[in-house]
Amino acid sequence: MSDFVGLKVFAPATVANVAVGYDILGFAIEGPGDEIKIGYGKNPGLKIRAIHGAKNKLPKSIEKNTAGVAAQALLKYLGKEEMPIEMDIYKKMPFASGMGSSAASAVAGAFAVNEFLGCPLNKKELLPFVLKGEQVADGAYHADNVAPSLMGGIVLIRNNQEHDIINLPVPNGIYAVVIHPEISVLTSESRSILSDTITMDQMIEQSGNLAAFVASLYRSDLELMKRSLKDIIVEPQRAKLIPHFYDLKDIALKNEALGFSISGAGPSLFALCQNSLIAENVATKICEHLISKGIESQSYISEINKEGAIKL
Ligand code: HSE
Numbered sequence: 001m002s003d004f005v006g007l008k009v010f011a012p013a014t015v016a017n018v019a020v021g022y023d024i025l026g027f028a029i030e031g032p033g034d035e036i037k038i039g040y041g042k043n044p045g046l047k048i049r050a051i052h053g054a055k056n057k058l059p060k061s062i063e064k065n066t067a068g069v070a071a072q073a074l075l076k077y078l079g080k081e082e083m084p085i086e087m088d089i090y091k092k093m094p095f096a097s098g099m100g101s102s103a104a105s106a107v108a109g110a111f112a113v114n115e116f117l118g119c120p121l122n123k124k125e126l127l128p129f130v131l132k133g134e135q136v137a138d139g140a141y142h143a144d145n146v147a148p149s150l151m152g153g154i155v156l157i158r159n160n161q162e163h164d165i166i167n168l169p170v171p172n173g174i175y176a177v178v179i180h181p182e183i184s185v186l187t188s189e190s191r192s193i194l195s196d197t198i199t200m201d202q203m204i205e206q207s208g209n210l211a212a213f214v215a216s217l218y219r220s221d222l223e224l225m226k227r228s229l230k231d232i233i234v235e236p237q238r239a240k241l242i243p244h245f246y247d248l249k250d251i252a253l254k255n256e257a258l259g260f261s262i263s264g265a266g267p268s269l270f271a272l273c274q275n276s277l278i279a280e281n282v283a284t285k286i287c288e289h290l291i292s293k294g295i296e297s298q299s300y301i302s303e304i305n306k307e308g309a310i311k312l
Pocket of ligand 1: 191264
């Protein structure tokens with residue numbers, strides 16, 4: 001396939017929920033993510049020419065692809081739906097993984113269009129369009145993957161419907177470990193098994209953990225972070241989807257991780273660590289345990305990505 005003149009953007013993978021903030025907290029990581037090349041097409045309208053790195057498992061149709069939906073929503077808003085535009089998507093991360101693959105596509109799609117048109121909107125203004133794209137993936141409206149992929153850093157969402165997001169401070173030196181075990185968990189299933197109700201006691205305990213985690217970021221207080229990175233509501237319900245989850249958690253915490261839980265809807269897992277040495281050790285021990293149980297996995301070790309979506 002011939003190349004076209006245009007530009008290229010990147011949107012990073014993300015960890016959603018971060019144990020304490022189901023649907024309202026996420027951070028971006030360095031390394032894996034989606035690249036999109038965008039340029040002028042031959043015919044009016046938006047077209048996805050090719051998707052690389054997805055083994056033909058992702059739809060090229062604009063209405064079904066999260067990048068296509070987000071890009072199209074932005075073009076419509078700008079009154080440029082008829083503009084001849086083509087995109088090539090390069091998936092440089094596993095999909096259906098709990099690492100925000102559909103969100104990275106949605107962010108890269110809208111961000112690419114915005115850059116191609118000379119940045120009519122700022123990054124934060126792209127949020128409603130990327131959310132629309134992300135919604136195609138699991139039918140739900142939550143920005144805990146798209147917001148950090150777009151903005152970078154650790155992002156708290158005060159209200160998903162109102163697109164009210166807050167970038168939180170990132171303590172110096174902390175590292176994230178993300179482990180992707182080669183097992184399959186559907187986001188829709190992982191959401192549908194969750195109970196609709198929680199008790200008042202659970203609400204009180206989880207609010208305490210979320211608030212204290214946010215405080216730990218503002219104070220760079222890693223001991224407080226360690227005490228607060230606890231999910232008493234969602235993790236216990238989803239742990240059964242991930243074989244050996246509690247053994248893996250035990251290994252991570254015994255090896256000095258500050259916290260360990262499920263990344264997004266799973267099957268990926270994440271740990272936050274005080275430094276890169278601890279992160280590497282935690283990643284090695286988790287992967288070794290998984291392989292001893294016959295489960296292959298990939299690990300990603302990175303600082304928190306502070307830039308979010310970028311033009312390459
Ligand atoms: N907050 C979402 C969930 C992230 O846990 O289901 C995955 O899309």
